Amino acid sequence: MDNKETYLQIFMEKERVAANKEQTIDVLVRIVPPAESAESGERPKLNIGIALDRSGSMDGNKMRQAREAAKYCVDELLPTDAFSAVIFDGNVDVLFTNQPATNKEMLKRGIDRIEARGSTALHQGWVQAGLQVSERLSGGGIDRVLLITDGQANVGETRTDRIVQQAKDLAERGISTSTIGIGQGFNEDLLVPMAEAGQGNAWFVEEPRDMVRIFETELKGLVAQVGNTVTLGVTPSPGVKVEDLLNDFETDASGRYILPNLRAGSPLDVLVRLKIPAGEVGETLLAANFELRYTDQATQKPVTVTAMGEVAYDTAAAVAELRTNDQVLTTVTLLTNARARKEAMEYMDEGEFDDAASILRMVAFATDDAFDVTPSAELEQEIEAVRDLNRLIADRSNDMLTRKRMSYERDLRRKSR
The missing domain is CATH 3.40.50.410 (von Willebrand factor, type A domain)
Incomplete structure (x- = not known):
């Protein structure tokens, strides 16, 4: 059924985490705009x-x-x-x-x-x-x-x-x-x-x-734009720390992350890395509150959507048997690869082409490994894109093209485009 309002989906790396130890977990915040830009079918001017x-x-x-x-x-x-x-x-x-x-x-x-x-x-x-x-x-x-x-x-x-x-x-x-x-x-x-x-x-x-x-x-x-001036606030619970946001979005003066405009039918994935405290088996931790704010394109009124990320503790043995969430793994891979592209570009700018090529080879291996675990169209496309980059940087036939592709591919992956 098509949604009429924007909502948030929270995906944890695994359904549960190991008890009795401090650790870092990946949380996927998926922003799901309405399936259509307006019930009437009218588009914005x-x-x-x-x-x-x-x-x-x-x-x-x-x-x-x-x-x-x-x-x-x-x-x-x-x-x-x-x-x-x-x-x-x-x-x-x-x-x-x-x-x-x-x-x-x-x-x-x-x-x-x-x-x-x-x-x-x-x-x-x-x-x-x-x-x-x-x-x-x-x-x-x-x-x-x-x-x-x-x-x-x-x-x-x-x-x-x-x-x-x-x-x-x-x-x-x-x-x-x-x-x-x-x-x-x-x-x-x-x-x-x-x-x-x-x-x-x-x-x-x-x-x-x-x-x-x-x-x-x-x-x-x-x-298809349904929201502008989009920001995401991440408020960790006591004892929890936000270690990273893999999309590398800028923050505003209040510390909220500045996100791209929302488009009907196009979810936006944000990957938040949290450091959580040790907990006992059977306990549940409300790890962080996620608050989306934006201006509705049709009404020009402010909209706020919230969701809570929840973590359940279990034995290490039980957690080891759990499968990593496919969507989290795919998003982590794409965003990690986006960062690797930036690093490779920096090496190219310094004339260190061997180091840039080494990074891209590691990206290729990591993407292949992720695809073996969770085959998807997104990862298949990423494998092809990385393969092309490796070919270009290996033969040094067109360094300007190689750099531009890396720059734009990085931008698209950060924004779920």
């Missing part, structure tokens, strides 16, 4: 501002496919939605001021006239797109900038930390940012954290022909 790189490196197929993707976006909008477009090279031009998406043919003709030239004023192009979106805030809908680039910011503000902070500031005003990096010349160390701080998505387009598919996925995610 969209206010989309595109910031499109038209620098010289975008010439040819990249620009052709970017234009097609932008026109696809226009076609998918309703007359009640809003659209604006900014184009940038060394200069920034407003192609379309913010306006209702009613005259689609006119919008698409304008997009068709975009040509590549010049350098990359990425920051100012994104800022101008944000200003256009702010001209017509949707008031309960979704206001988003889509930044599309194949290069690195080399005109105006270029400092990553400043741009990322500005993306965060813009998101706090209700305007989110998604980034789309094309090819291999862009800076993933800017675009990925920029999208995360901006409460949007980071996309990697290896081949220009994938542009329309990426736009389709982005727009489907927008119309």
